[in-house]
Amino acid sequence: xxxxxxxxxxxxxxxxxxxxxxxxxxxxxxxxxxxxxxxxxxxxxxxxxxxxxxxxxxxxxxxxxxxxxxxxxxxxxxxxxxxxxxxxxxxxxxxxxxxxxxxxxxxxxxxxxxxxxxxxxxxxxxxxxxxxxxxxxxxxxxxxxxxxxxxxxxxxxxxxxxxxxxxxxxxxxxxxxxxxxxxxxxxxxxxxxxxxxxxxxxxxxxxxxxxxxxxxxxxxxxxxxxxxxxxxxxxxxxxxxx
Ligand SMILES: Nc1nc2[nH]cc(C(=O)O)c2c(=O)[nH]1
Ligand code: SF4
Ligand SMILES: [Mg+2]
Numbered sequence: 001x002x003x004x005x006x007x008x009x010x011x012x013x014x015x016x017x018x019x020x021x022x023x024x025x026x027x028x029x030x031x032x033x034x035x036x037x038x039x040x041x042x043x044x045x046x047x048x049x050x051x052x053x054x055x056x057x058x059x060x061x062x063x064x065x066x067x068x069x070x071x072x073x074x075x076x077x078x079x080x081x082x083x084x085x086x087x088x089x090x091x092x093x094x095x096x097x098x099x100x101x102x103x104x105x106x107x108x109x110x111x112x113x114x115x116x117x118x119x120x121x122x123x124x125x126x127x128x129x130x131x132x133x134x135x136x137x138x139x140x141x142x143x144x145x146x147x148x149x150x151x152x153x154x155x156x157x158x159x160x161x162x163x164x165x166x167x168x169x170x171x172x173x174x175x176x177x178x179x180x181x182x183x184x185x186x187x188x189x190x191x192x193x194x195x196x197x198x199x200x201x202x203x204x205x206x207x208x209x210x211x212x213x214x215x216x217x218x219x220x221x222x223x224x225x226x227x228x229x230x231x232x233x234x235x236x237x238x239x240x241x242x
Contacts, residue, residue, distance in 0.1 A: 015103040017074045018059045018096060022242040025085050026101040030232035032140045032173050032198055034119060039090040040083055042107070045071040047097045049123055052149035053175075055204055055238070059096035072077065076103045080110035093120035105131050112136045115206065124172075125155065127163040135191040139170040143194075147177050147183050147202070161192040177212065179219045184222070197225040204238045 012233035022040035029039040045067075058065045083091055091111050098104055099122050108118050109131070117136050122128075126143040133138075141164045144155040164170040172194040174185045182199070190196055199220045200206065201212035209230060218226045236242035 006241050012106055012176050013076050013103065014040075014047040014073055015079065015101055015107065016071050017079070018045040018056070018071060019241060020079070020082065022088060023082070025071070025241065026088070027236070028231055029090060029092055029119065030230050030235075031121075031200060032119075032228050033138075033196075033226070034090060034172055035228055035231050039092045039096040039119075040086055040088045041092045041094060042083075044080060044093065044095045044098045044101055044104075046100050047095060047123075048100060048125060049097070049144060049148070049150050049155055049198055051144055053202055056094075056096065061221045072080040076110065079107060079141060080114065080175045083111055083116060089115075089117055090119065091116050092119045092121060092214060092229045097123055097126070099126040099128065108132055108137060123155070124164055125157040125160050127157075127160040128167060128169070131170050133167050137169055139164060139167070140173050141170045141194075142173045142175060143188055145174060145176070145181055147175070147181060156188070158192070161188075161194070165193050165195070171196050171198060173200050175200055175202045176216060177202050179216060182216075182219055182223065198225075198228045199225055203230070204233060206234050206237070209233055 020042050026038060029035060029037045045059045058070050066071055093104060111118050119138050119140055121140045124143040128139060144150055145159060148155060176199050188194060199216060201209050201216060203209045203212055217227060232242050
């Protein structure tokens, strides 16, 4: 987007999109409670954090990627029409940080009206708009740990996490590298009453996924938490758009 385009941007009816996928090359929700469920993806651009291990830096890191090549301004109604033209029930809205953009509210409402179910992947730093706390919407909230390299004051926003915890529409998914990090997760769980908890091994190769899964499994099971994978890494080798 250039400056003149930004000026006329309609925050309610337009979105800055990174990519959409799952139509011509079908895929699954790869992470969390719906892992393995066929899904369409709408990946929005922009993020308010800068995780060192972020696997979608092309949505926000304009020192490495060209914003003009990587983003496209699209009308919400056109995105809804795209989804409704596909016979996949689950739509994953991700990013970047999708809750940075107002247009998500109109998008979600149109998708629900069309009979779809929606999961929103969020870093948990922006409290959900009440219009998103409705039947058919689930938030996969992924609060970032110290391993993200982001300052605690930026990645942990108490009122936002508390709002998700109280919403009845959220589950909490932690990108984890080691057993030692489970204590850090426990502190957040206790402080904000987070439930249910999903631990997900960090990694963008099958080898690292398996290694970390094996290292974490017993300790996650002992805490009675859920263990999830990144199925798209195992199945599609971290290919973009899968
Ligand atoms: N298949 C697949 N599942 C996903 N679940 C969450 C994703 C994300 O990038 O947020 C993702 C993704 O990129 N691909
Ligand atoms: S919050 Fe998510 S999209 Fe944003 S930098 Fe961290 S991993 Fe990447
Ligand atoms: Mg991803």
